[in-house]
Amino acid sequence: MNGKRAVIIGGSVGGLFAGNYLVRRGWEVDILEIAPENLASRGQGIARHAELEDLLDQLDVPRGMSGGIDVTGRTAFDRTGAIISRFELDQQLCAWNQIYLSLFERFPRAHYHGGHIFTRLETHDDVTTVHTSKGRSFEADVVIGADGFRSAVRQIVAPEIQPEYAGYVAWRGVSQEAKLSDTFRRNIFDHYAFLFMSGSQLIGYPIDGANGSQAPGERRYTYLWYHPAPDAVLADILTDASGKTYEYGIPPHLMRPEHAETVRENAHREMPENFHEAVMRADSTTVQPIYDVDNDHVAFGNIALIGDAAFVARPHVGVGVLKAGQDALALANALAECENIPEAMARYEAERLPAGKRAVAHARNLGAFIQRGLDSPMDDPSLNLPPERVIKVSGRPVEHMIEQGL
Ligand SMILES: Cc1cc2nc3c(=O)[nH]c(=O)nc-3n(C[C@H](O)[C@H](O)[C@H](O)COP(=O)(O)OP(=O)(O)OC[C@H]3O[C@@H](n4cnc5c(N)ncnc54)[C@H](O)[C@@H]3O)c2cc1C
Structure with a gap:
C-alpha cells in the first residue's frame, strides 16, 4: 500500500x-x-x-540516547517507612519527554x-x-x-x-536531587519505591535531570501518590480560582494553591517521615484524576x-x-x-x-482497594495483592505477567 x-x-x-x-x-x-x-x-x-x-x-x-536512570529492583515500604519486601529487577526509569x-x-x-x-x-x-x-x-x-x-x-x-472516574486521583510532583536531604538521597532516592499507606499508595523513583543528565546531583525524583477523592472533592480540585470547572483535568497552572497545600498536609499526617520530602520538596504539585x-x-x-x-x-x-x-x-x-x-x-x-x-x-x-476505600489491598484476599506481589506485577507489560503465570 x-x-x-x-x-x-x-x-x-x-x-x-x-x-x-x-x-x-x-x-x-x-x-x-x-x-x-x-x-x-x-x-x-x-x-x-x-x-x-x-x-x-x-x-x-540508539539505546541510552533517550536517557534513563538504572534501578536494580523494586522496594516495598510499609506505613512506618520500613522496608517489607524487595524484588530484584533491572529496569530503567526516565523522563517522559x-x-x-x-x-x-x-x-x-x-x-x-x-x-x-x-x-x-x-x-x-x-x-x-x-x-x-x-x-x-x-x-x-x-x-x-x-x-x-x-x-x-x-x-x-x-x-x-x-x-469512567475511578474515585481517586494521582498527585504528582518532581524534586531536584540537589534540593533533597542527604538522608533522603541515601535511603530512598535510588529505590523504585512502593509505599503502602492506609487507603493510599505512593510510587517514587529517580529520573533524569531536566537537561537529560544522569549525573548524581543533577537527577530528579518523581512521585505519584494515589489518593481517594470522592466526586465532590474532585470537582473542587478541578475548579479554578474564577469558579470554572474543568471536567477531566485542570491545567497545572490553574489548580488553586490550597490543593497543593492540602497534599502537603496530608503527606505530613499520612506518610512516614522518611518519605515526606518527596512531596514537600517537589517543584510543583499536579493532579491526574484516574479514569x-x-x-x-x-x-x-x-x-x-x-x-x-x-x-x-x-x-x-x-x-x-x-x-x-x-x-x-x-x-x-x-x-x-x-x-x-x-x-x-x-x-x-x-x-x-x-x-x-x-x-x-x-x-x-x-x-x-483505593477505589473501594479499603485500608489495604490485603483486606480483600480475593484481590491477591500482598505487597510482594504488587511490586512484581505493577508497571510491567501484562502479556509478560501472564506468560510468567503472575
Ligand atoms: C504532555 C503530556 C505529558 C505526559 N506525561 C506523562 C508522564 O510523565 N508519564 C506517563 O506515564 N504518561 C504521561 N503522559 C501520558 C502518556 O503519553 C499516555 O498515557 C500514553 O503514552 C498514550 O499516549 P497517547 O499518544 O495515546 O495519548 P496522549 O499522550 O494523551 O496524547 C494525545 C494527544 O492528542 C492531542 N489532541 C487531543 N485532542 C486533539 C484534537 N482534537 N486535535 C488535535 N490534537 C488533539 C493532545 O494535545 C495530546 O498531545 C503524558 C501525556 C501528555 C500529552
Missing part, C-alpha cells in the same frame, strides 16, 4: 510512534496536534521496559502541524477529508485517532465510550484508535507509552502487510483489542 496517505490526530507519543512507523513503510503522513509548541516541557516519569526498547530500536533510537523527543525528532517536521485542532471529518469514495480549526483540510486513506483519553475521534466513531476507558472496537472502517484514545488503563500498570507504541506498530505492520485497508483494520483490531482489555482489567485490580 505504498503511496497511501494517513492523517493522525494527536502528536504525542502514540501519534508520533504511528507516524514514524508509517513513514518508514512508505506512507505519506500528516500529524495534527492541538499544542502549538512541542510537548517536551510537559510530562514527568515513566518506567521503561525491554519491550519499549524494542519499539524504539525499530526507529533507530526523553521518549517523546526521540520520536518527535525523527518525524518530518513539515508534516507535524502544531496548533491544529481536529474538528470534523467526512468520507467519500474511500477517501476521508480531515478538517482543522485553522481552516485546513487533509485527505487520507486512513485516519488514526491518537488524541488521548478524551479522544474527539472516538466521540465520532464510538460516542458511547466515555472515561478507565474500556472499549469494544479499535477499528471503524478506515479509522483506527490507538494509545489512550483506544483504551486507558490506570497508571498502576505503567504501560501507557508502551501500549501506544505497540498499537502503533501493530497498525503500521498490518497496513504494510495486508492486501487492503479493510483486511489491515480487521487484523489490527484482532491483535490489539484483547491487549487493551487485559491492561484495563489488570489496572482495575491493582487500584481496587
Whole structure:
C-alpha cells in the first residue's frame, strides 16, 4: 500500500510512534496536534521496559540516547517507612519527554502541524477529508485517532465510550536531587519505591535531570501518590480560582494553591517521615484524576484508535507509552502487510483489542482497594495483592505477567 496517505490526530507519543512507523513503510503522513509548541516541557516519569526498547530500536533510537536512570529492583515500604519486601529487577526509569523527543525528532517536521485542532471529518469514495480549526483540510486513506483519553475521534466513531472516574486521583510532583536531604538521597532516592499507606499508595523513583543528565546531583525524583477523592472533592480540585470547572483535568497552572497545600498536609499526617520530602520538596504539585476507558472496537472502517484514545488503563500498570507504541506498530505492520485497508483494520483490531482489555482489567485490580476505600489491598484476599506481589506485577507489560503465570 505504498503511496497511501494517513492523517493522525494527536502528536504525542502514540501519534508520533504511528507516524514514524508509517513513514518508514512508505506512507505519506500528516500529524495534527492541538499544542502549538512541542510537548517536551510537559510530562514527568515513566518506567521503561525491554519491550519499549524494542519499539524504539525499530526507529533507530540508539539505546541510552533517550536517557534513563538504572534501578536494580523494586522496594516495598510499609506505613512506618520500613522496608517489607524487595524484588530484584533491572529496569530503567526516565523522563517522559526523553521518549517523546526521540520520536518527535525523527518525524518530518513539515508534516507535524502544531496548533491544529481536529474538528470534523467526512468520507467519500474511500477517501476521508480531515478538517482543522485553522481552516485546513487533509485527505487520507486512513485516519488514526491518537488524541488521548478524551479522544474527539472516538466521540465520532464510538460516542458511547466515555472515561469512567475511578474515585481517586494521582498527585504528582518532581524534586531536584540537589534540593533533597542527604538522608533522603541515601535511603530512598535510588529505590523504585512502593509505599503502602492506609487507603493510599505512593510510587517514587529517580529520573533524569531536566537537561537529560544522569549525573548524581543533577537527577530528579518523581512521585505519584494515589489518593481517594470522592466526586465532590474532585470537582473542587478541578475548579479554578474564577469558579470554572474543568471536567477531566485542570491545567497545572490553574489548580488553586490550597490543593497543593492540602497534599502537603496530608503527606505530613499520612506518610512516614522518611518519605515526606518527596512531596514537600517537589517543584510543583499536579493532579491526574484516574479514569478507565474500556472499549469494544479499535477499528471503524478506515479509522483506527490507538494509545489512550483506544483504551486507558490506570497508571498502576505503567504501560501507557508502551501500549501506544505497540498499537502503533501493530497498525503500521498490518497496513504494510495486508492486501487492503479493510483486511489491515480487521487484523489490527484482532491483535490489539484483547491487549487493551487485559491492561484495563489488570489496572482495575491493582487500584481496587483505593477505589473501594479499603485500608489495604490485603483486606480483600480475593484481590491477591500482598505487597510482594504488587511490586512484581505493577508497571510491567501484562502479556509478560501472564506468560510468567503472575
Ligand atoms: C504532555 C503530556 C505529558 C505526559 N506525561 C506523562 C508522564 O510523565 N508519564 C506517563 O506515564 N504518561 C504521561 N503522559 C501520558 C502518556 O503519553 C499516555 O498515557 C500514553 O503514552 C498514550 O499516549 P497517547 O499518544 O495515546 O495519548 P496522549 O499522550 O494523551 O496524547 C494525545 C494527544 O492528542 C492531542 N489532541 C487531543 N485532542 C486533539 C484534537 N482534537 N486535535 C488535535 N490534537 C488533539 C493532545 O494535545 C495530546 O498531545 C503524558 C501525556 C501528555 C500529552
